[in-house]
Structure formats: C-alpha cells, structure tokens
Amino acid sequence: MKGLSPLIAVMILLGVSITIGALLSGWITHWFHYKSGETSTCGFGVDYRIDSAEFNMTSYTLYVKITNEGPSSIYGFGVILQNDTFSILINSSSWRMSFTPQISEDRPLEQGHSMYIILNLTGYEGLGMTLNKIIVVNSLCKDIQAETTNIEKIS
Known part of the structure; x- marks a missing residue:
C-alpha cells in the first residue's frame, strides 16, 4: 500500500495542474482575442477617403463627401479646417455639423457607401474663403484620417 500513496499524490497534482492550466488558458485566450480584435478593428477595419470638398461662398457652407472604403461600418467624425494662420476642429456633436444621410452609432456609414459632412x-x-486643407478624423480611431487640399469654392 505504500506505493499507492505517491501515485495518488501525482494524480492529484496532475489534476490540479490541468485545472489551473485550463482556467488560465481560457482567460489568456479571451484577453488576447479582445486586445487583437480591438487593434484590428481600428487599425485595419477603418478606411475612408475624401471624394470632394466644396465651399459655398454665398451660404458659408462646406460640403465634404467621404466614402467608407474599409470593411467596418464607421461613425463619429470630426473635421479639422486649416488655412495659413488658423486651425479649428469641429466634431459631430457640434451644431455646425450635419450629415447626409444621417449617421450615428445606431446607423453607421456602411462599407462602400458615401455621405456628405455639411x-x-x-x-x-x-x-x-481661405481654406487650404481639410482633415476628416474619426473619434473612434484617432490615428486614421483623410485629408485634401483640393477645395472647390462655388458661388
């Protein structure tokens, strides 16, 4: 019977080790999946371009057309307007900004679709009148932006 006691001890240690390993691997897998999913959604899932920018000199309204070229649906835009001496950020919560079609977290801009930021x-x-650069930024993916210096001024 003395030989059976070390065998039982090894089996208990093995069972405890496997249980701890299973718990840790589940947690680590979830953590890596969450972190890598967060990075890839923002880094690789967001891509948009500025198709056109027109400033109406009569109504003082700027129309910026953007197209979602990435696989992810997007919302939460802001626009940085620059000239040689001044820069201003207008974000989507400002009364100065509207969208056509209307977009939001519940109704994002889908892949391949376009919209106007007004x-x-x-x-x-x-x-x-003196705009020389427009940068469209995204509040969810701050490193992703599109810019243009081609701004048409219309009457």
Whole structure:
C-alpha cells in the first residue's frame, strides 16, 4: 500500500495542474482575442477617403463627401479646417455639423457607401474663403484620417 500513496499524490497534482492550466488558458485566450480584435478593428477595419470638398461662398457652407472604403461600418467624425494662420476642429456633436444621410452609432456609414459632412461656417466666413486643407478624423480611431487640399469654392 505504500506505493499507492505517491501515485495518488501525482494524480492529484496532475489534476490540479490541468485545472489551473485550463482556467488560465481560457482567460489568456479571451484577453488576447479582445486586445487583437480591438487593434484590428481600428487599425485595419477603418478606411475612408475624401471624394470632394466644396465651399459655398454665398451660404458659408462646406460640403465634404467621404466614402467608407474599409470593411467596418464607421461613425463619429470630426473635421479639422486649416488655412495659413488658423486651425479649428469641429466634431459631430457640434451644431455646425450635419450629415447626409444621417449617421450615428445606431446607423453607421456602411462599407462602400458615401455621405456628405455639411459644415455651417457662419462666423468663420474668412476661414471658409481661405481654406487650404481639410482633415476628416474619426473619434473612434484617432490615428486614421483623410485629408485634401483640393477645395472647390462655388458661388
């Protein structure tokens, strides 16, 4: 019977080790999946371009057309407007910004679809007349942006 006691001890240690390993591997797998999914969704799943930018000099309205080229649906845009001496960020919660079609977290811009970001620049008429760069940023993926220096001014 003395030989049976070390065998039981080894079996108990083996069972405890396997249980701890299974618990840790489940947690580690979940953690890596969550972190890698977060990075890939933002880094590889968001891609958009500016198709056109027009500033209406009569209504002081800027129209920026963007197209979602990435596989992920997106929302949460902001626009940085720049000239030689001034820069301003207008985000999606501002009364100055609207979208056509309307987008939100519940109704994001789908892959391959386009929309207009419409900016009311009343009070910033001088900026509108001298705009030389537009940068569209995304509040969810701060490293992803699109920019243009091709701004058509229309009457």
